[in-house]
Amino acid sequence: MKKIAAGLAAALLVVTLVGPSDGYAKKTSVAEIDKQLKKLQQEVQTAKAAQEKAESRNQEAQHYKNKTTLNLQNVLEQIEQVKGEMKTTSGKIASTEESLNVTAAELDEAEARVASREKLLESRVRLMYTDGAVSYLDVLLSSKSFADFLDRADSLKMIVDQDQDLLVQHKVDKQTVIVKKQELEGQYAQAKQLYTNLESQRSVLKEREAQRQELIAYYDKEIQDTDDISEEQNAKLVQLASERSALEVQKDKIKAEEAARRAAAAKAEAARRAAAAAARAKEAASASSSSSSSSSSSSEYVGGSGPFLMPVGQARISSPFGPRTHPVTGEVGKMHTGVDFAVPQGTSIHAADSGTVIIAEWWSGYGNCVIIDHGGGVWTLYGHIREGGIKVREGEKVERGQVIAESGSTGRSTGPHLHFEVRIDQKAVNPMPYL
Known part of the structure; x- marks a missing residue:
């Protein structure tokens, strides 16, 4: 009887632990x-x-x-x-x-x-x-x-x-x-x-x-x-x-x-x-x-702690966030959705915080571009990367401060610099308070 009771207890335990898989089958x-x-x-x-x-x-x-x-x-x-x-x-x-x-x-x-x-x-x-x-x-x-x-x-x-x-x-x-x-x-x-x-x-x-x-x-x-x-x-x-x-x-x-x-x-x-x-x-x-x-081990993704890192260290701001006259098209009042850091060609670009790479390729006027999702609807964008300068791939997890690219002048650009954006729920905001 003890053997039968033990067998039933083990079966119930298996059903209890494995049972949710039927419900999961209905999920994506x-x-x-x-x-x-x-x-x-x-x-x-x-x-x-x-x-x-x-x-x-x-x-x-x-x-x-x-x-x-x-x-x-x-x-x-x-x-x-x-x-x-x-x-x-x-x-x-x-x-x-x-x-x-x-x-x-x-x-x-x-x-x-x-x-x-x-x-x-x-x-x-x-x-x-x-x-x-x-x-x-x-x-x-x-x-x-x-x-x-x-x-x-x-x-x-x-x-x-x-x-x-x-x-x-x-x-x-x-x-x-x-x-x-x-x-x-x-x-x-x-x-x-x-x-x-x-x-x-x-x-x-x-x-x-x-x-x-x-x-x-x-x-x-x-x-x-x-x-x-x-x-x-x-x-x-x-x-x-x-x-x-x-x-x-x-x-x-x-x-x-x-x-x-x-x-x-x-x-x-x-x-x-x-x-x-x-x-x-x-x-x-x-x-x-x-x-x-x-015991089983578990890993937990740790996001950034505090403000973002400067993506290129100390650099001169050649064009701030906000309306401006576009340097290529000459359009007056065109919204500049990020901050331009004037740096030489090939300068290392660092991830402002830990996250997942969702874009790592040519992207419209940004030229070669990397976008990192930091969770909570927060993204950072790095534009005008030089040819062959992207060092990460889509889906890759990156750490805060990791080298992700090298600066260049691809896309709509008048010279080597880094165009850096912070986006909250896809909307561009002034990056300076986050740096």
Whole structure:
């Protein structure tokens, strides 16, 4: 009877210790968590691909915006140059118009002189026609004396010379005025044509200016849209990292529970064997008590004690937490979600506190990045790590002060430095009070 009672007691003990496994079977298993983690990883890759595509579009739009802005500046300079030339040409037109007015007056005077000479010549011709054809020889032969002959010869010479002079002056005056007028009219027409050409050129340049302004507005919208996409994907990545961290914690807990259950089962098996041995021998009770008194060791994760360590020791702060003008994009009022420590390339980066690595790879504008979950919704982020500078992997447990990376200038960065963030429940806070 004692043997049967001992066997029943051992069986009840095994059932009591192992029984919860049926209830546990209804809970999430490690395999299911791994399946969820794999799905999350696929979502992370999709989000990263979208973010990288947005970043590429952003950089391309920024490039073309800069190029178009430079082109616009050239167009504006050309417009100013054409405006100056138009002003000079307008002055030339006014000056030519004034000269044309003066020449018109001179032409009127010349034409008046020509008209008066023509009247004189016409009167002389009419006189000769009325009196009949009188030859110069007849005038000379009709002289009454030699002195009269000489006087008549001088008079005839003066008349001939005067007629010739009138004809020459008539031709010269008229030709001079005509040439001058033609020259001024040519200059005026040329200046007017030049002004028309400049006006047309200015119109074309104004159209180019409007086109460049439209392009710049388009690229500004493209930059804003891709920034919004990048921020949206960044928030999604943070959320996914949080979910992954929670699943990893749950996975570790399940593993610990499984280990505890296996230990309990082993302990129950040992108790069963001890009870059976006690049934076979009267001294089994003390042997069973001695056997069941074996203790199991447990490990406990110890978090940070007090404020965080400085991740790079003593270093100059090149950009504090808060709104600022972005050093790469030039965007005014852009929120700087961390603190930048100016350190040389390759400076060792230490974990600010103990925790679990949830990100250890390229991450958007942060470049190569490490994020550590310290528990309680507290994360620290280390950005712009140099190529090959990440010294830990995702899921790895790290200790306070452990070297986790080396500083660099990857991602959106203007030079070597460490971008350090503290996030509480995924929201970035000022890291300085925690250091």
